[in-house]
Amino acid sequence: xxxxxxxxxxxxxxxxxxxxxxxxxxxxxxxxxxxxxxxxxxxxxxxxxxxxxxxxxxxxxxxxxxxxxxxxxxxxxxxxxxxxxxxxxxxxxxxxxxxxxxxxxxxxxxxxxxxxxxxxxxxxxxxxxxxxxxxxxxxxxxxxxxxxxxxxxxxxxxxxxxxxxxxxxxxxxxxxxxxxxxxxxxxxxxxxxxxxxxxxxxxxxxxxxxxxxxxxxxxxxxxxxxxxxxxxxxxxxxxxxxxxxxxxxxxxxxxxxxxxxxxxxxxxxxxxxxxxxxxxxxxxxxxxxxxxxxxxxxxxxxxxxxxxxxxxxxxxxxxxxxxxxxxxxxxxxxxxxxxxxxxxxxxxxxxxxxxxxxxxxxxxxx
Numbered sequence: 203x204x205x206x207x208x209x210x211x212x213x214x215x216x217x218x219x220x221x222x223x224x225x226x227x228x229x230x231x232x233x234x235x236x237x238x239x240x241x242x243x244x245x246x247x248x249x250x251x252x253x254x255x256x257x258x259x260x261x262x263x264x265x266x267x268x269x270x271x272x273x274x275x276x277x278x279x280x281x282x283x284x285x286x287x288x289x290x291x292x293x294x295x296x297x298x299x300x301x302x303x304x305x306x307x308x309x310x311x312x313x314x315x316x317x318x319x320x321x322x323x324x325x326x327x328x329x330x331x332x333x334x335x336x337x338x339x340x341x342x343x344x345x346x347x348x349x350x351x352x353x354x355x356x357x358x359x360x361x362x363x364x365x366x367x368x369x370x371x372x373x374x375x376x377x378x379x380x381x382x383x384x385x386x387x388x389x390x391x392x393x394x395x396x397x398x399x400x401x402x403x404x405x406x407x408x409x410x411x412x413x414x415x416x417x418x419x420x421x422x423x424x425x426x427x428x429x430x431x432x433x434x435x436x437x438x439x440x441x442x443x444x445x446x447x448x449x450x451x452x453x454x455x456x457x458x459x460x461x462x463x464x465x466x467x468x469x470x471x472x473x474x475x476x477x478x479x480x481x482x483x484x485x486x487x488x489x490x491x492x493x494x495x496x497x498x499x500x501x502x503x504x505x506x507x508x509x510x511x512x513x514x515x516x517x518x519x520x521x522x523x524x525x526x527x528x529x530x531x532x533x534x535x536x537x538x539x540x541x542x543x544x545x546x547x548x549x550x551x552x553x554x555x556x557x558x559x560x561x562x563x564x565x566x567x568x
Contacts, residue, residue, distance in 0.1 A: 205546055205555050207507040210386055212550050214393075217443060224439040234435045236415075243438040244398070246445060250365075251374035253400045255407035258433025259414050262361040262383025265397040266294035266331065268431065269357050269379045272409035275300050279328040284314040285527075285535040287333045289516050291359050294381075300328070304517060304527060306534045310475045312336060312488065312542075316344035323348075329355040334363035334373050336511070337389065337455075337485030338476055342368050342376045357381065361397075362485040364390040365452045369479045374400040379410075384433075384441060389455070389485050390448050392437040454549035455484040458556065462487055462545065465560040470567045472541075486511055487547040494541050500566045506559055509544045 214221060228239060240258050248256035259265050275281065277299035283291050285304035295302040305322050308315040312335050319330065330349055332340035342356075349356045356377030360366075363373045364382065374380040384396035399410045412419050417428025459474075459482070466473055472490035476482050488511060491497045498508050515535045517527035545559060 203555070203558050204505040205507060205558060207509050207544070207546050208387055208548050209550060210391075213391075213548070216550065217447065220443045221440055224443050225436065228436050228439045231435070236432060237435050239435045239438040239442065240433055243433070243442050243445070246442060247398060248400060250445060250448075251372050251380075251400045253375045254402045255400065255404070257399045257407060257410045257414065258438060259397045259399060259410075260431035260433065261395040262359075262381055262385065262397040263290040263294055263297075264414070264429070264431040265361075265381030265383070265399045266291065266357065266359060267297045268410045268413050268429075269381055269399055269401075269406065270294060270298040270300065270329070271413050272406045273329065273355050273357075273378070275328045275355070278326060280324060280326040281328060282314075282319055282322050282330045284331075284333050284335070285515065285517060285532055286312055286314075286538055287335060287359070287516070288361075288512060289519065289521070290361070290383075291331055291333055292516050292522065295331070301326075302522075302525075303327070304532070304535075306532065307335075307538065308341075309534060309538070311338055311341075311477055312474075312538060313338060313340040314345075316341050316348065319345065319348050323352055323354075327352065327354060329357055331357045331359050332377075333359040333361075334366055336474070336482075336488050337363050337366055338474070338482040339363060339366050339368035339373050339376075339480045341477055346377070355379075360400075361385075362388065363483055364388065365448050366483040367481040375402065378403060379406050384437065389452060389483050390441065390444055393440055394437055396433050396437045396441065397431075398433065451549040452483040455547060456482070458547060458549075458551050459484045459487055461553070461556050462560070465556070466563060469560070469563050471563065484547055486544045488542050488544050490538070490541040491543060492541060494543050497563070497566055498543055501559075501562055504558075504562045506562055507546065510539075510542060511544050513539060515539050 279300040358380035361383035379401035384392040417426040
């Protein structure tokens with residue numbers, strides 16, 4: 203049995219008829235940029251996240267970047283980011299002209315450790331970007347308290363956490379603003395790139411909307427130097443269809459996570475742990491194993507596809523060699539990168555496929 207890590211074609215086929223109708227509706231309309239589909243999706247996704255505003259943008263990186271610009275964060279400023287995340291979080295900060303300041307994670311959740319944040323704050327710190335990594339919300343209450351104490355902005359990187367909840371609230375409404383990605387493999391994925399900003403702040407909403415549209419509120423009138431980063435009509439129409447199924451699919455992911463947790467409890471691996479009062483959406487199911495590379499090879503040889511999210515910590519990437527982060531201060535981050543492995547996780551994963559994965563892991567550990 204071959205078990206792919208993800209099957210995007212299957213996700214299309216599951217609701218093919220509705221998606222095809224949405225595509226045809228857009229094509230028949232003759233309107234492909236900033237039309238009714240985008241406006242409708244923005245309204246529906248804002249309601250889903252329990253916020254006042256949603257602005258569709260080109261991708262998740264742009265979402266974070268535009269939020270920083272809207273907050274006037276730039277050259278000479280510092281932004282606290284997790285050391286353990288996808289590079290897009292850091293790139294958004296760098297693109298704004300600010301400096302990313304990494305903080306190590308909590309070892310059990312992989313998310314930024316709130317107890318380490320205060321030591322990283324300087325007079326130049328302007329914001330904190332907690333990432334809801336792998337679909338588990340970061341521990342927001344202590345982060346928000348620190349931000350309030352130091353008058354800092356909080357920007358949620360919710361690219362992997364559509365529909366996740368923290369103490370009864372959906373991610374996307376917990377900080378000053380949030381950035382989402384609709385990359386095809388996400389829990390709410392488009393059929394190409396796409397992203398969104400959510401916020402309750404009318405000033406952020408107005409500025410992000412203007413900045414993302416060439417710095418323009420009125421056609422051919424440009425108030426600021428903006429960019430072109432807009433969610434197009436076709437992707438918005440497809441996302442509107444998929445949004446209706448998001449909670450159902452997230453429930454299926456949680457059921458698969460429960461199956462993994464029960465069956466792998468004694469498999470000589472470290473299974474992911476959720477903090478109390480959160481409802482993760484398990485964008486990824488990430489285990490740890492001391493012989494990760496060997497285990498991955500064994501699973502591959504048995505037809506099971508896995509991925510490492512992420513094999514090289516950002517502080518060791520050539521793109522950030524100028525930061526000169528001390529490896530001694532990143533031991534936990536490095537240890538995580540050396541031992542993590544993402545198992546197949548998607549709503550269409552069958553029980554017999556879970557059986558095969560679990561049995562293979564136990565077989566390896568004999």
